[in-house]
Amino acid sequence: MADEIDEPAPIIMHNFGNCCAELKDAMSGEEFEPLITVAEDGVLYMSVGLIDLEDEEDPGMVDHPLFYCPFCGTQLQTVDEVRAKTGGENGVDEDEA
Numbered sequence: 613m614a615d616e617i618d619e620p621a622p623i624i625m626h627n628f629g630n631c632c633a634e635l636k637d638a639m640s641g642e643e644f645e646p647l648i649t650v651a652e653d654g655v656l657y658m659s660v661g662l663i664d665l666e667d668e669e670d671p672g673m674v675d676h677p678l679f680y681c682p683f684c685g686t687q688l689q690t691v692d693e694v695r696a697k698t699g700g701e702n703g704v705d706e707d708e709a
């Protein structure tokens with residue numbers, strides 16, 4: 613690619629972590645690798661496990677959208693919000709009966 617530009621990291625607009633100090637600390641992770649992170653699509657994800665990847669030595673992280681704060685129970689985002697941001701992908705279960 614000839615015209616590759618050094619773009620600054622995308623600024624992710626979100627309000628996650630405002631509900632309680634526990635979530636804020638868990639997301640900031642200064643002394644550890646946070647398992648609760650905001651992805652580039654603006655969705656808050658929690659890593660729920662590790663998966664072996666065929667072509668990688670290190671296991672990959674399995675992320676799932678986080679809808680409620682695990683510490684204080686505040687609703688952080690809705691299924692519809694996550695679906696709108698991700699286009700309905702990323703492990704959001706289709707709940708159609």
Ligand SMILES: [Zn+2]
Nearest residue numbers: 631632681684
């Ligand atoms: Zn909280």
